[in-house]
Amino acid sequence: MSKLVRFGSRKTGRRGANKRQKLEMRRVQRRDMVRGLGRMGWKRLFTLLVVLAVIGAVSYGARMGLRAYQSGRILTINRLEVTGNHYWESSQLLERAGLEVGSKIPVTMRSAREVLRKLPGIQSVDIHASFDGNVRIEIHEESVLAMRRSGGEWKGLTPSGVWMALRETEEDLPVIDGDGGKDVPALAHFLAGARSDHPQLFSSFSQIAVRGSDEADVYWRDGRFMARIDYVNNPLNSLEFLQALTKAEQASWPSGSTVDLRVEGYAYVR
Secondary structure: OOOOOOOOHHHHHHHHHHHHHHHHHHHHHHHHHHHHHHHHHHHHHHHHHHHHHHHHHHHHHHHHHHHHHHOOOOOEOOEEEEEOOOOOOHHHHHHHHOOOOOOEOOOOOHHHHHHHHOOOOEEEEEEEEOOOOEEEEEEEEOOOOEEEEEOOEEEEEOOOOOEEEOOOOOOOOOEEEOOOOOOHHHHHHHHHHHHHHOHHHHHOEEEEEEEOOOEEEEEEOOOOEEEEEEOOOOHHHHHHHHHHHHHHHHHHOOOOEEEEOOOOOOOEEO
């Protein structure tokens, strides 16, 4: 009896089975990959994102640096900016720091920063430089309590007791005659205390004439009287006494009176 045999049917069946196995393997691989990412956790994923962000930032900086180098702007000062200086002139600060447009950017700004910090009235200095040649200097100055004329220019007395250059006069500050006497820090301490504890009296100070090493005549803006004080020994107590005295008796004082407050607790009006 003859038997009918189909040639090639077993081979075709094997190919179909292999294809299904490959598809199943790919599906399993994708599933395992997704599960693997889930097992990494948020911490590892966050670390990966940070690394990618750092790589991007470094690449951007390198690209900007290359452009600056190609244009000849890298390591050369192209723009200078000074901020925060109310009293010092920007040109004076740049000259002292030794910085100018067209010069090379120093490897470190430490020397320029230290020079500026040593200037009178400068509290702190921050210098920022970029690859494209922009240099920004941030200045923090002391306040000014009084001013005087010296060598054809105005200088301001700071709470630390030093004289700093002024770009222009300050109309609301008292003017000191001469150099401020021998004990300038004590005078500065007195004025700082007067401004803090007795702002109304301080705002009335017009002119201060130092007498000897510890005395000063303080003239009022309205010209009605002058107070003679000892600015070294308990001067703020004298001002407190003067404030109470002016409220009670100033109306009876003749114009141009002198109020002597050098003896604590007493006032001599003449």
